[in-house]
Every structure is written in structure tokens, then in C-alpha cells.
Amino acid sequence: MASSNTPSASYEGPPDYRVIGRHGVFPTMGHDEIERVNFLAQMNRHLSTRIVPGVKDAFDREVAPAFEKKTGAALADRHEARKAMLGHPAFRFWSAIRRMTMEQRQQAGRWTTIRQREELAERAAALTEGDDRLELDPTLAMPRYVSAVDHHCMPGSYHQEAFVGDVTNGANYDHGNFVTTAGLLGKYADGGGHAVVKWVKRNLPDFTPHKILEIGGTVGHSSLPIAQAWPDAEMTIVDLGAPMLRYGLARAKSLGVDNVRFVQASGEDLSRFPDQSFDWIQTTMFLHELSTTSLANILRETRRLLKPGGIVLHVEQPQYAPTMPLFEQVMRDWDAFYNNEPFWSRMHELDLDGAMVEAGFTREQLIHGGVTAVVDKDLFPDAADDDTEDYGRKAAWHVIGARV
Numbered sequence: 001m002a003s004s005n006t007p008s009a010s011y012e013g014p015p016d017y018r019v020i021g022r023h024g025v026f027p028t029m030g031h032d033e034i035e036r037v038n039f040l041a042q043m044n045r046h047l048s049t050r051i052v053p054g055v056k057d058a059f060d061r062e063v064a065p066a067f068e069k070k071t072g073a074a075l076a077d078r079h080e081a082r083k084a085m086l087g088h089p090a091f092r093f094w095s096a097i098r099r100m101t102m103e104q105r106q107q108a109g110r111w112t113t114i115r116q117r118e119e120l121a122e123r124a125a126a127l128t129e130g131d132d133r134l135e136l137d138p139t140l141a142m143p144r145y146v147s148a149v150d151h152h153c154m155p156g157s158y159h160q161e162a163f164v165g166d167v168t169n170g171a172n173y174d175h176g177n178f179v180t181t182a183g184l185l186g187k188y189a190d191g192g193g194h195a196v197v198k199w200v201k202r203n204l205p206d207f208t209p210h211k212i213l214e215i216g217g218t219v220g221h222s223s224l225p226i227a228q229a230w231p232d233a234e235m236t237i238v239d240l241g242a243p244m245l246r247y248g249l250a251r252a253k254s255l256g257v258d259n260v261r262f263v264q265a266s267g268e269d270l271s272r273f274p275d276q277s278f279d280w281i282q283t284t285m286f287l288h289e290l291s292t293t294s295l296a297n298i299l300r301e302t303r304r305l306l307k308p309g310g311i312v313l314h315v316e317q318p319q320y321a322p323t324m325p326l327f328e329q330v331m332r333d334w335d336a337f338y339n340n341e342p343f344w345s346r347m348h349e350l351d352l353d354g355a356m357v358e359a360g361f362t363r364e365q366l367i368h369g370g371v372t373a374v375v376d377k378d379l380f381p382d383a384a385d386d387d388t389e390d391y392g393r394k395a396a397w398h399v400i401g402a403r404v
């Protein structure tokens, strides 16, 4: 009989990739491709649950005391703490392996999607051709904060395409989420969207949206749960990247979600929509990829586009605050330095309330909250049903928004 020490009884790793949610444009994968991403998902889980505690130990017992001994003062902020950590082998080891898993996850996904890119494009075209819910704008200029960066080591980021109708980067993005999060966002990578639905239903029970906008919706991972929860509403998903949008509409249709449209535009200039066009404007894990200027422009557009009584909600990882331990700040800042997220650090130290007020909201209109990703019970059958924190099984984000 298995004791609690046997590997099978103590296994806490991610589910096997074969449980991933498939749909009409999901790439096909062979045995070796699946085992490659299984390895990477397990390595990510191992890093976060087994290695990070050791890095924290090194910080608490060695790095912080050594700094204080040398300088006579405690570490003052995350910049000082990060520089002190750079010299410690535990941090270097964790950082190198984490970067390696990101690089390999992107290359694994690219290999899988590039080898079938013509077929994927044909499948997407068959689902979207002639459908006016896909509006592309080949003249749209990519802002430099997007075009100059391969976000989270993703070659060509969200927008690059190799031929007309290409969906490769959308397929790679969809295929890889499971690996980065070790399945924690669910088999359709939609745990964030489900969390937002739950939050709105609980906190704004009188709110019935008719027109919903998601800015930076990518392939619709977080948007589709919202569209499904309010099937009588019309949801518009705006993004810069044509491969994401083509793939996104094809994916939505093949999953039976019909009240969504995908529009190629910049959230900085949504002049195609008149003032007060939407009851609800959503962004999810989006603000950290914006330049400071574009973030201000987008917040201003959301204010213009909201109907009276409407809401805007931004779901993001927590802002740096004096109450957040320095070790956690250092680990979160890793993305800015080693994961091609150049605006991460700046955005997470921004006074978001102040930025919302600058954009035209009043302080009285502001909303603050928090959500944890809804765990997919198909993947984690023993996860807690309620909202109790289930650390290691749930991703936690902040909500900042406004009701006008």
C-alpha cells in the first residue's frame, strides 16, 4: 500500500498535458512534443514549490544579514535587495533555470506550430472567412513598446506573421499557457476570466452589461468566460496582433461562443467607437505590458467609452507596496530583467489610483478588490470549492477599476 512518502502519493505536479482543452484550431501534438512540454510544466512547478523556498531561505538567512553587516543598514528597497541577491548562487540557479524554461517553452511551441502553420491557417480561415466579427486593419502601426520586444521570450511577440492569414503566434500563445502556469489557469487557460465573472456577480449583483469591451484580449482566454456568463451581451475584443485575433475568433466559434467580435486596433485610439459605447470595459493581465504613455492614453479612452453606470475593471498582479516583503518584490521584478517585460517594474510601482484620476475618474468612483483564479476541477479534482486561499493552486490578482 502506498505510504505518504511514495512518489505517487506525494506527487503535486501539474496534470499531464493531454488534458489540455482542445478546439478547432488547437495544434496537433505528437508524443515527443507532449512529453517535452510536460517536462517544462513539471520543471516550472518544481521551481515554484521546491526551489523558491530555498531562494527565500538564502535571502532571509544570508543575503539580507550580510548586507546589513557590511553597510550597517537594512536593505532599503527592492532595487537594493535585487542587487544583493544577484551574487547568491541560489538566486542565480533559480533565475537561470526559470529563463531556460521560458525559452524552451517558446521554442517547443514554435516548433509544434510552425511545422503545421499552413494547416492551422486553413483551419482558422475556414472558421472565420467572410465573418464580419473579425475586423483586421493591415495599416495599423505597431507601437515601439510592442514591436521592439519579444514579450516573455516569445519570438515575434503577438503581432508578427510570416504570410497572409498566419495564426502561428496565436497558436503558440494558446498552447504554451499551460506550461508556464503548470495548468493553474485551467485547461482552457481561462481561470482569470472565470474569476472576474465571479467577482462581478458577487460584488455588483445589479449589473447587467449589454456591450462589453476587452482591451488587449489576445486570443480571448479571459474574455470568453465573460461572454458566456452574459450570453445576451455583445463582447468586443480589441488587440494589436492579427495572428491573435484570427486565431481568437476561430477558437471562440469552435468552442460555441458566438457573442464575441475580434477587432484589430490600439486601445490608445478607439475613435472608431463613439463616446459612451460600453457598459463594461475589461483588461486582464494587460497593463504591465504597456509603456507609461500608452497606459495613460488607454485609461483616458476607457473613461470616454464608458456609459453612465458602467464599469471598468483592470485585473493585474499586485502593485509593489511597503507591505509587500522585499523578497517577494525581488522575485516579482524578475520578469522586468529576465523575461522581456520592460515595463513591468515601472507599472507595478505606479500610483494606479492617481493614474485613474488623471484619466478623468473621480476617487469616489474607484473600485478596489482582489480575485484568485478559479481552479479547473477537471485538472485538480481535490482543489477547495470555496474561496479559501489554496496557495500554490491559485493565482492571485488585484482588481482596480471604477464605476461611473
Ligand SMILES: C[S@@+](CC[C@H](N)C(=O)[O-])C[C@H]1O[C@@H](n2cnc3c(N)ncnc32)[C@H](O)[C@@H]1O
Binding pocket: 146, 158, 159, 192, 215, 216, 217, 218, 219, 220, 221, 222, 223, 238, 239, 240, 241, 244, 265, 266, 267, 268, 283, 284, 285, 286, 289, 290, 294
Ligand atoms: C499579456 S497579453 C494579455 C492577456 C489577455 N488579456 C488574457 O487574459 O489572456 C497583452 C496583449 O495586449 C495586446 N496589446 C498591447 N498593447 C495594446 C494596445 N495598445 N492596444 C490593444 N492591445 C494591445 C498585445 O497584443 C497582447 O495580446
